[in-house]
Amino acid sequence: MLKIGITGGIGSGKSTVCRIFELLGIPVYYADAMAKEIMNRDPELKAQIKQHFGEDIYDSQGLLDRQRLGGIVFRDQARLQLLNSLVHPATIRDSEQWAARQQAPYVLKEAALLFESEAFHYLDKVIGVSAPQPLRLLRVMQRDQASREEVLARMHKQMDETIKMRLCDYVIYNDEQQMVIPQVLALHEKLTH
Template sequence: MRIIGITGGIGSGKSTVARVFQLLGIPIYSADDAAKSIMTRDPALVEQIKGHFGPEAYFPDGSLNRKFIAGIVFNDRAQLDTLNSFVHPATIRDSEAWARRQQAPYVVKEAALMYESESFHHVDKVIVVYAPQALRIQRVMQRDNVGRQDVLARMHKQLDEQIKLKLADYVIYNDEQQMVIPQVLALHERLLALG
């Protein structure tokens, strides 16, 4: 199964582009959503997290104590890196198993941290969704009801957009200057032609 990655900076419109592919009948795997689920349903991952962060990382009902984990990892980059070193491999394994179950010409894996997590090594091609920083900041402030500094702090945790563009196999511009749907349709035809 050919796996096509979609990534881009926060507020670039990755999810919007993924939904267009989904409307074309292409199965979509959201790595960010899946990671949240995997952190409670993958027994080996649960044990890793409990072993490192302590039993209070989970509530008695088995759900993740997100506030507890966030309080640790968002104040300590080393702890965040440790958590990611547990979660990213489990998510990659889950996405590969999911892809094998699909019946489509190709599938799309959407991941905010595709390059940062090194999961780009596990996809055949990467699409980067690009939008200028000012527009991305505005979108995230409106979407998440947060301030500019909060958005900038999140952006600084992601790889620079210019580096992503250089690493991309394809780019979709979501800059409010070019229409997204025709770009996705054209790219869909190219991906189908890959066989």
């Protein structure tokens, strides 16, 4: 079974594209959402996070205080890199186990940081979802009720969109100029044959 990554900058429309693939019967592993879950359920990862960020980073029910952790890592690039170095391998392991349980011609792993986390090494191909920055900015501002400055700050922490798309094997354009569904159907056809 093929393991295909799907990535793109914030606001590019990765989730929309993934939902279309799901309608075609393709299982999708949402790495960002699963990473949050894994930080609460993986005993080894929890121990590592406690070791580096303090025992009280988890509450009395054993759940991660995400707001507190975010306050620590988003002000300190070295601490963010440390957290990512702990979480990314655990998420890659979990996605590998998940993929082995699926019954489909291929599976998708959706992740904003597919290249940055080195997770692409565990995949057969990578799909990029591309949209122009002004459109991505508007989408995220509306979706997250965030200011232009907040969204731009988040965008600047991600890999440059042009570089990211060059690293992908396939690109789906979600620019409101080209229809997305025909692009997904053509790619699905290619991946199943």
